[in-house]
Amino acid sequence: MKTKLILIAFFISGINLLQAQDSTQAQIQSIKDEIAIIKKPVQTHFMLRGFTQFGFDASDENINFNMTSFNPVLLWRHGDRFLIEAELEMEYMSNQFEINLGYANASYIVTKGLVVRAGKFLIPFGTFGERFHPSWVNKFASQPLGFGHDGIAPSGDLGIEVRGGFQLGSSKLNYSLYAVNGPRIKDGTEEPEEAGMLMFKNETENNNNKAIGTRIGILPLSNSSLEIGLSAYYAAPGSSHSPFEGDPLNEDLNYENVTAMLTAVDLSYVKIISPLMGIIDIKGQYSLSNISNAVYYNPEDTSRYTFTNESSAYYVQMAYRPALAENQILKNFEIAGRYSAYTTPVGSLWADNKSQITVGLNYWLSWRTVIKANYQINESSMSGGHGMSTMTGGNGSMFQLHIAAGF
Amino acid sequence: MKKLNYILGIIFSVFISVIALQSCTTSKAVITGKSGAQLWGENCVRCHNSPSPVDFTDEEWKTIGLHMQVRANLTKEETEKIIEFLSSAN
Numbered sequence: 001m002k003t004k005l006i007l008i009a010f011f012i013s014g015i016n017l018l019q020a021q022d023s024t025q026a027q028i029q030s031i032k033d034e035i036a037i038i039k040k041p042v043q044t045h046f047m048l049r050g051f052t053q054f055g056f057d058a059s060d061e062n063i064n065f066n067m068t069s070f071n072p073v074l075l076w077r078h079g080d081r082f083l084i085e086a087e088l089e090m091e092y093m094s095n096q097f098e099i100n101l102g103y104a105n106a107s108y109i110v111t112k113g114l115v116v117r118a119g120k121f122l123i124p125f126g127t128f129g130e131r132f133h134p135s136w137v138n139k140f141a142s143q144p145l146g147f148g149h150d151g152i153a154p155s156g157d158l159g160i161e162v163r164g165g166f167q168l169g170s171s172k173l174n175y176s177l178y179a180v181n182g183p184r185i186k187d188g189t190e191e192p193e194e195a196g197m198l199m200f201k202n203e204t205e206n207n208n209n210k211a212i213g214t215r216i217g218i219l220p221l222s223n224s225s226l227e228i229g230l231s232a233y234y235a236a237p238g239s240s241h242s243p244f245e246g247d248p249l250n251e252d253l254n255y256e257n258v259t260a261m262l263t264a265v266d267l268s269y270v271k272i273i274s275p276l277m278g279i280i281d282i283k284g285q286y287s288l289s290n291i292s293n294a295v296y297y298n299p300e301d302t303s304r305y306t307f308t309n310e311s312s313a314y315y316v317q318m319a320y321r322p323a324l325a326e327n328q329i330l331k332n333f334e335i336a337g338r339y340s341a342y343t344t345p346v347g348s349l350w351a352d353n354k355s356q357i358t359v360g361l362n363y364w365l366s367w368r369t370v371i372k373a374n375y376q377i378n379e380s381s382m383s384g385g386h387g388m389s390t391m392t393g394g395n396g397s398m399f400q401l402h403i404a405a406g407f
Numbered sequence: 408m409k410k411l412n413y414i415l416g417i418i419f420s421v422f423i424s425v426i427a428l429q430s431c432t433t434s435k436a437v438i439t440g441k442s443g444a445q446l447w448g449e450n451c452v453r454c455h456n457s458p459s460p461v462d463f464t465d466e467e468w469k470t471i472g473l474h475m476q477v478r479a480n481l482t483k484e485e486t487e488k489i490i491e492f493l494s495s496a497n
Binding site for chain 2: 042045047049075077080083085107109112113115117130131132136137163164165166167172174175176217223224225227268270272279364366367368406
């Protein structure tokens with residue numbers, strides 16, 4: 001009897017012990033699960049980056065301290081496929097501090113070589129506007145002629161885009177195809193001297209048409225040093241309504257059937273040349289704008305006029321930095337030269353033939369901070385006129401000393 | 408205009424010829440066998456100076472890498488290898 005009681009006690013103790021072990025293991029597993037959740041890789045990440053440039057400009061007209069850009073860039077990533085990017089453009093223009101939205105869009109990597117992007121994005125018309133415009137990337141303190149305000153090339157717009165890059169044998173191919181709101185044509189009712197010009201800053205559409213465009217870039221060399229790109233952009237920039245509605249003399253003027261075809265060729269060659277102990281950087285872009293003919297009204301002499309609405313702009317630039325030099329100071333210097341030209345339609349009130357030569361000496365304080373000393377000579381066939389200054393391409397020369405930084 | 412079209416035609420022809428030659432002479436294995444460091448050196452410098460790995464953390468490099476994949480049309484393989492290199496060297 002006594003033995004039976006002892007066996008029963010052992011049995012009960014054994015069961016209790018097993019239950020206690022199960023409970024402990026469950027607790028350990030629960031803790032492990034909690035740790036796993038805590039240690040799970042972060043799916044989202046936010047960054048604030050950007051760039052700035054400031055300095056002074058000395059021209060024949062005046063000497064100015066200037067802040068040409070302060071552009072915060074916001075990046076938000078979810079996982080490894082989804083990205084939101086936005087850039088604010090802050091600058092002083094004509095004595096006014098302006099804030100503009102450079103871009104704000106969402107990108108999703110659908111699969112290898114296919115990205116879908118929607119929102120306001122930089123238009124890949126050539127490469128300067130999309131890739132080289134940040135002040136710490138641009139080798140010069142100014143933009144080449146034909147870009148920016150009243151330029152030939154579209155900069156940013158609202159729409160949707162598919163793009164990507166992939167290997168093609170030993171070469172690489174990249175592409176972009178997009179539809180955006182597109183420009184509107186200046187009909188002369190607000191700025192008669194600019195009638196016939198395209199206005200790319202056009203957040204509110206004036207018609208049901210969308211501009212479509214594409215860029216195809218090929219990097220034929222296996223070391224990616226050379227890229228050649230071809231761009232095309234088509235738009236119908238007119239409204240179905242006459243801008244002179246209510247004016248019996250001019251309400252027959254209508255720009256609904258006006259079309260604009262823009263094309264560009266761009267080239268980039270960047271290579272470390274060992275015998276030269278440095279990096280050679282050559283870039284260029286040729287842009288052509290062809291807008292169908294239309295009749296415009298000149299309120300100054302109440303006449304009507306038309307012209308062949310063709311404009312072209314190009315730039316070529318070259319830079320050399322002795323990055324492989326042993327001297328720590330010498331290797332941070334860079335010399336650069338650029339020639340650009342911009343021709344607007346003969347017969348228009350904004351007809352001009354501008355050219356610009358810029359030479360520069362840069363000193364790199366870090367990979368993204370540079371001091372730029374530029375000397376720029378501008379020539380223009382139009383003396384004075386709207387928006388003409390040494391900064392925007394009027395006659396005269398200018399010295400610029402700027403510091404640009406990416407952050 | 409005719410002259411311009413002629414020049415563009417020549418550029419395009421040279422361009423296609425160079426692509427054809429290159430595609431025939433270099434094996435794909437050479438391309439896919441490139442290290443992250445080599446791709447970092449070849450691709451970043453196309454627009455700007457090659458970045459210093461120590462300037463950002465691993466998470467930041469992932470975000471910047473994705474940004475550059477979209478902006479500069481980098482291939483997926485290039486982006487992954489460059490991020491891996493920068494994260495290992497920071």
